[in-house]
Amino acid sequence: MAASLDVESRGGLVAEQVKSRALLQRVVALSKERNEAALHLDVLSRVLAGEPCNGAGGPSAGEGMKGGGCLSERLAALLTVAERMAAAAPSASAASARCADGGSADQGGGTEQPGAGAAAMAEAVELRHEVEAARAEAEEARAEAEANRVEAQAAMAEVEAAKAEAAAAAEAAAAAERAERAAQVESAAKAKADAEKKAAEELAAHKAKAARAAALRAELESLKAQAGLMAAETVEEGQVHIMSREEYPGDDNDSSGYRAAPAAPRRRKGWRQLQEGGPSAKGHVPGR
Structure with missing residues (x-):
């Protein structure tokens, strides 16, 4: 009877150790995700502060992003990391809770179990809060980027309107200049015609006077x-x-x-x- 209880306790201990290892692996994965999210947030903060996107740095290619990605890619990567962390955090919390419950039961039965379950649970809760904060910050960064894009589009529209207005003004000035030149040419032609007509009349009058004088x-x-x-x-x-x-x-x-x-x-x-x-x-x- 005692041997069977010993075997059962050993089997339960092995199962709890397996669960603890799995929980630690998840915690490590969440830590990596948190580090990657922190890196993305740092890059986004520097880009929003005015640094060029290609010069802000970033995670290596093995971590999901090559250095110098653009703002939209940073936001997408940050949201992906946040979703992965949000998906992994509940399972880590449940596993840590189970480990804590199992450790308490084993300790009540006289089996020595370290307090790794409670620490893992606290770490998972903290990671979940960080994930939520990262998601909120990412959404805020996306909203700010969208506002910047809208503002840039408005500025471009103003520039295009100014260009169109300048082109219209230049065309109007050219049309006015052409009209003025045409008026000057027409006035010069009219003046020339009047002068020629007057000269012809004077010449005819002079010829008539000369003919009359000759007749006289x-x-x-x-x-x-x-x-x-x-x-x-x-x-x-x-x-x-x-x-x-x-x-x-x-x-x-x-x-x-x-x-x-x-x-x-x-x-x-x-x-x-x-x-x-x-x-x-x-x-x-x-x-x-």
Whole structure:
């Protein structure tokens, strides 16, 4: 009977040792997960503080991330670690509770059992709290990253709007300059056309004046020629006067008593008008 009890107690002790080893392995795994989560949190805090993502460092490739990952990859890795820790923490807590209960029963039966179960349970609870804190911090970091992304998109939209406004202003300025140049060209063409028209009118008027002057000169020359002919005819017809008896004695009706004499004074005014081209010259008919 005592031998069977000894065998049963030894079997229970072996089972508890196996459970303790499994619990320790889980605690070690949780510790690694916690270290990885702490590393991710450190990288995220440095990235959010302004350091470049590629220069913030990170876990090695064997730990799930290569150095220099981006912010979104850090957040995803941190959430994955937090989920693994949250999944492992309840089982570790239950196992530690079972170990604690088993150790208490064995100690009550007279078997010596160290207090590793209570310590493991406390470690698991602490890890669970850390996991929850890491998850909350990761969510906060994700929200902040999303806010930064939205702010960056708004800034880019403002930049694009400013670019579009600048392009529109440049296009409007170019259109105004083109319109001004077109107006200047049109004004210059109109001024040139007006100047050419005025010059043509002045030239035509000058030609008309020249033609009129030439006609007047020709008429004046013709009148002068007519006046010369009239003067010659008048001299030939009227340059005679009666000689006195003392100069030519003889018969009063003798034709030898006449000789050439200058023109009568009454015709001098008419001759002067003919020479000057006056109204007497215009109304004079040769031969009268």
